[in-house]
Amino acid sequence: MSVRFADLVDLEDLQKMMLSLYNITGIPHGLVDNGNTVLCEIGWQEACRVFHRGDAVAAARCKASNLELNRLLQAGNSVGHCCLNGLMDFAVPIVVEGQHLASIVVGQVLNEPPNLEFFRQQARALGFEEEPYLAAIQKIPVIPRPQLESIMTLYANAARMLADKGLALWRLKQAEQQLAQANARLKQQVEAQTHELAEKNQRLQADIVLCGRIESELRHQQDKLQALLDASPVGVSWSSLDGQIEYVNRKFTELFGYRLGELPTVKDWYRQVCPDPQVQQNLIKPWVIQVGAAHKSGESVPPLDTLVTCKDGSQRRMLITTSWVGDRLLANFSDITPRWQVEQREKRREQTLELIAKGYPLSRVLESIVQGVEIESPSSRCSILLLDKDGQHLTLGAAPNLPEAYNQIVDGVAIGPQVGSCGTAAYLRQRVVVADIAHDPLWGGRFRRMALDSGLRACWSEPIFSSDGQVLGTFAIYHSQTCAPTAEDIIQIGHAANLASIALEHDLARRRLEYQAHMDFLTGVANRRYFVQTAEAEVARSQRYARPLSLLMLDVDFFKQVNDRYGHKAGDWVLQHLTQLLQQGLRSADLLGRLGGEEFAILLPETAEMQAIEVAERLRRAVSEDLIHLEGVERFSISLSIGVTTLVEGDQGLDEPLRRADKALYTAKRTGRNKVCVSTQTQENRVKAPCAGDV
Numbered sequence: 001m002s003v004r005f006a007d008l009v010d011l012e013d014l015q016k017m018m019l020s021l022y023n024i025t026g027i028p029h030g031l032v033d034n035g036n037t038v039l040c041e042i043g044w045q046e047a048c049r050v051f052h053r054g055d056a057v058a059a060a061r062c063k064a065s066n067l068e069l070n071r072l073l074q075a076g077n078s079v080g081h082c083c084l085n086g087l088m089d090f091a092v093p094i095v096v097e098g099q100h101l102a103s104i105v106v107g108q109v110l111n112e113p114p115n116l117e118f119f120r121q122q123a124r125a126l127g128f129e130e131e132p133y134l135a136a137i138q139k140i141p142v143i144p145r146p147q148l149e150s151i152m153t154l155y156a157n158a159a160r161m162l163a164d165k166g167l168a169l170w171r172l173k174q175a176e177q178q179l180a181q182a183n184a185r186l187k188q189q190v191e192a193q194t195h196e197l198a199e200k201n202q203r204l205q206a207d208i209v210l211c212g213r214i215e216s217e218l219r220h221q222q223d224k225l226q227a228l229l230d231a232s233p234v235g236v237s238w239s240s241l242d243g244q245i246e247y248v249n250r251k252f253t254e255l256f257g258y259r260l261g262e263l264p265t266v267k268d269w270y271r272q273v274c275p276d277p278q279v280q281q282n283l284i285k286p287w288v289i290q291v292g293a294a295h296k297s298g299e300s301v302p303p304l305d306t307l308v309t310c311k312d313g314s315q316r317r318m319l320i321t322t323s324w325v326g327d328r329l330l331a332n333f334s335d336i337t338p339r340w341q342v343e344q345r346e347k348r349r350e351q352t353l354e355l356i357a358k359g360y361p362l363s364r365v366l367e368s369i370v371q372g373v374e375i376e377s378p379s380s381r382c383s384i385l386l387l388d389k390d391g392q393h394l395t396l397g398a399a400p401n402l403p404e405a406y407n408q409i410v411d412g413v414a415i416g417p418q419v420g421s422c423g424t425a426a427y428l429r430q431r432v433v434v435a436d437i438a439h440d441p442l443w444g445g446r447f448r449r450m451a452l453d454s455g456l457r458a459c460w461s462e463p464i465f466s467s468d469g470q471v472l473g474t475f476a477i478y479h480s481q482t483c484a485p486t487a488e489d490i491i492q493i494g495h496a497a498n499l500a501s502i503a504l505e506h507d508l509a510r511r512r513l514e515y516q517a518h519m520d521f522l523t524g525v526a527n528r529r530y531f532v533q534t535a536e537a538e539v540a541r542s543q544r545y546a547r548p549l550s551l552l553m554l555d556v557d558f559f560k561q562v563n564d565r566y567g568h569k570a571g572d573w574v575l576q577h578l579t580q581l582l583q584q585g586l587r588s589a590d591l592l593g594r595l596g597g598e599e600f601a602i603l604l605p606e607t608a609e610m611q612a613i614e615v616a617e618r619l620r621r622a623v624s625e626d627l628i629h630l631e632g633v634e635r636f637s638i639s640l641s642i643g644v645t646t647l648v649e650g651d652q653g654l655d656e657p658l659r660r661a662d663k664a665l666y667t668a669k670r671t672g673r674n675k676v677c678v679s680t681q682t683q684e685n686r687v688k689a690p691c692a693g694d695v
């Protein structure tokens with residue numbers, strides 16, 4: 001506690017109290033603080049004030065006495081002693097809360113009447129005037145010590161009480177001061193902090209505004225980046241290091257149909273779009289490992305060229321390039337489908353041309369064309385219909401993946417202005433697009449019903465033209481959903497129709513060649529080689545299935561005379577005329593062949609002996625009754641000799657039947673000509689007589 005006594009009491013009040021006490025008791029006293037400062041005093045005696053303090057020796061004794069008194073007071077008790085000048089001094093400590101703050105000093109007094117002799121001698125020793133000095137000594141109050149001590153103790157208690165009270169007040173004041181100081185400091189701190197906070201707040205506000213600007217700028221940049229990426233003509237995605245797909249642009253969704261989140265990881269993506277296990281094992285897996293290694297090595301990875309299955313099942317050819325941007329894998333997907341399609345088409349074209357060149361049957365070639373388009377557009381099914389000889393009906397060329405029941409009702413359909421897509425396309429000689437079979441007026445009746453029952457909803461048909469503009473048939477693409485073709489589809493269908501045209505024209509040319517190789521140049525009927533070849537096959541077939549088969553040999557009678565009379569050219573014409581006449585009397589299944597010169601043969605499948613004889617007779621009669629009209633000459637007729645034979649059980653090939661028929665012909669010649677002779681099974685080496693012509 002660093003408090004001074006003067007701080008605790010009102011010295012003026014204390015002075016008054018001391019005066020009152022002095023007036024009552026006559027005891028001189030004073031108050032000295034612990035720094036020896038006299039705070040107040042009263043009744044200081046003349047003996048001391050004038051004589052002792054006025055003399056250097058006596059004053060020094062006073063001072064020494066005071067020091068001694070103070071020393072004694074340190075113990076904290078009331079003390080009293082006789083000073084070196086012979087007077088009594090008393091002191092009572094005023095202790096507040098254990099601390100000696102001040103002392104009440106009493107003096108000068110005497111406890112008993114003064115020893116005047118002592119003072120007289122002191123006066124002499126110090127040089128004082130004796131009488132005034134002794135008078136002053138005698139004015140010093142004489143108070144018995146017990147009385148003095150109790151008065152002083154009372155006084156000291158009162159002073160201590162005042163000091164206690166003062167201390168409480170002082171403390172209160174101190175506390176108030178401290179509080180005020182604390183308040184002031186607090187206020188200062190609060191103000192400082194408020195100021196700081198305000199500044200911080202201001203900075204924060206500025207930061208918020210800046211952040212807002214940055215955020216808006218970032219958003220703007222992000223929007224720009226998004227717009228840029230969305231406008232990108234290539235698909236873009238990026239994924240994290242652990243393979244999570246974090247972004248796909250609009251083109252990506254356009255290309256593949258998948259949105260962000262539908263395929264969460266890169267692994268899911270490849271599993272879905274490249275489902276072929278072999279492609280996964282041999283192509284995707286090694287490439288993905290290479291891309292992963294590039295993250296550390298920084299090496300570039302060559303792009304991946306692969307076929308991708310889109311969400312709708314369609315396929316696209318993709319060139320996938322990747323690059324690492326930090327821990328993000330950026331992938332670009334370039335759609336090279338058009339180029340790939342062109343390559344594929346070119347490949348299929350080569351394959352088809354190879355099939356044609358190798359002489360594969362037309363049906364196989366057409367099937368290959370159809371399947372090629374179906375591979376390119378897996379959701380489609382295709383057909384090729386062929387215009388028949390009369391140019392009025394379409395027959396099935398190839399439709400391997402359309403339902404059999406549907407193919408059956410389409411096969412042989414008549415073309416017309418409102419006969420589905422193909423019948424109409426062949427009729428109008430132009431492409432017919434039916435996007436909705438269920439509602440298009442070109443489709444009706446059983447065709448519409450059957451198509452819908454077969455799950456077919458759209459059909460686009462392209463006429464197949466020959467190089468000289470003739471319609472050869474139609475190429476059609478069917479879809480299970482209503483849809484119209486894109487520009488790409490139109491190219492595809494045109495390409496397929498073009499390929500089919502090449503196949504059909506080649507087949508036609510091949511058949512023409514075959515025809516030329518097989519037919520007799522003069523008459524247009526089968527030549528000897530083709531006749532024998534076909535007849536051999538027919539004999540084998542009839543033997544295998546135990547079916548009847550007959551053979552006629554014919555020779556013009558006296559043909560030499562025709563040549564001789566009318567010239568060789570006329571003879572040629574007669575031979576042509578004769579074959580026409582014969583053809584008119586035959587069925588389409590019968591085969592007429594010129595074996596040489598004016599000798600002919602006729603193969604009659606599914607014909608027993610009796611019917612064969614009837615046919616031979618009918619032909620013989622028709623020829624003999626026909627009047628030949630040559631310009632500039634009179635009309636004339638020719639006749640035929642005909643030998644007939646029928647296939648018998650032991651016949652191994654054509655030789656035997658030919659030999660028998662020839663023999664029967666010889667008989668007919670020998671026995672008068674213009675007749676039909678028969679060689680029978682039972683009379684193999686003997687010609688039956690009379691001949692049929694004679695009957």
Ligand SMILES: Nc1nc2c(ncn2[C@@H]2O[C@H](COP(=O)(O)OP(=O)(O)OP(=O)(O)O)[C@@H](O)[C@H]2O)c(=O)[nH]1
Pocket residue numbers: 522555556557558559560561563567568569570571572575596597598669673
């Ligand atoms: N104009 C013409 N004549 C042919 C052709 N091939 C063979 N000839 C002739 O047909 C004649 C056949 O005569 P021959 O073998 O004597 O028989 P034929 O005169 O018919 O008498 P028969 O057969 O005994 O009734 C010959 O004069 C041949 O030149 C041909 O392509 N054109």
